[in-house]
Amino acid sequence: MNVIPDSPWAAAGLDAISGRVLEHLVASPSADATTVAEAAGISPREAGEALRRLERALLVVRLDARPVRWAASPPRSSLGAVLARRRAQLATAEGILERLQEEYEAKSGPRAAHLMEVLEHEEEVSARYTQLLKQSAGEVLHLAKPPYLTGTEMSSGELGVEPGVVLRSVYETDGFTDAVSLETALHGTARGGELRLASGLPVKLVVFDRTAALLPVRSDRPEAGSLVVHSPALVEGLAALFESVWAGATPVSLESRDDWPVPGGANGPGGGAGVRGLAGPDVPRVDERTREVLRLMATGLKDDSIARVLKVSRRTVQKHVTDAGNALGAKTRFQIALRAADRGWLGPEHRAGG
Incomplete structure (x- = not known):
């Protein structure tokens, strides 16, 4: 049967x-x-x-x-x-x-x-993280800071968190400039998650339903393995640590993509020298130079460093950033990077005119 x-x-x-x-x-x-x-x-x-x-x-x-x-x-x-x-x-x-x-x-x-599991290999960490995330029924609490482990830094949305699960994340301010962090945050908040930023996070941490917690053995070497904590007293203490960090963190509002201005459209400014008009909110078109500038900016490089890498003037870099901000309706470099990531402007597969 x-x-x-x-x-x-x-x-x-x-x-x-x-x-x-x-x-x-x-x-x-x-x-x-x-x-x-x-x-x-x-x-x-x-x-x-x-x-x-x-x-x-x-x-x-x-x-x-x-x-x-x-x-x-x-x-x-x-x-x-x-x-x-x-x-x-x-x-x-x-x-x-x-x-x-x-x-x-x-x-x-x-x-x-x-009381505790020791996960020694990256594959174990990824598999156990996925399992705990899918088993969560109430809330997932997340402290995210670099260095990140490629392949295990997956968003809850991508892994099919059950509907109704509350997602709250605090990202390290200094580390929230790379494309991986931006994409992960976008996936999580798109499903009703809440995002805040704070500097000097004490540890990387995920708490699942306040019954289990996942954290690295060494904060500076995520590849060294992770711990899954089941001890009620320790999990309670780690959840209290998260709440303390959360209370002092800065809320970040990720506006709906539908509200973002479209370059060349009725609700947005015309495209600048570095950004051409979009066919629609999900079909961005950006020239190669602007894409390179935004990608380097998203990795945390300053304008002077970007100018040296691309062999252009600092003023040219700033103009590309300004044009991108106008096209995206973003006022700060953080907003520019965040919206550019969501539009697909930071991905290597994107090409000018497509």
């Missing part, structure tokens, strides 16, 4: 079709397969298969009639027996879980295994 996990009948071990058939029979004295099929919106073949499954589970009975008719067994006794068997199976599974946990602790250290 193929049980659909999100079916309301899954807990009873029934698939969705069998559940609909049973609901119909409970409301009818009896019915033949053709009537059941019409009522459930399924084919006669599917109805026949569902009725036989329900008969094997003792949830319906076959009446001696021509054509064959079916009737539901009393739900409290028949379905109650099914649920009792399921509870017994779950109890058995829980017993197996405890045995496996004892074996796990015997190998990894009985006093510490349930």
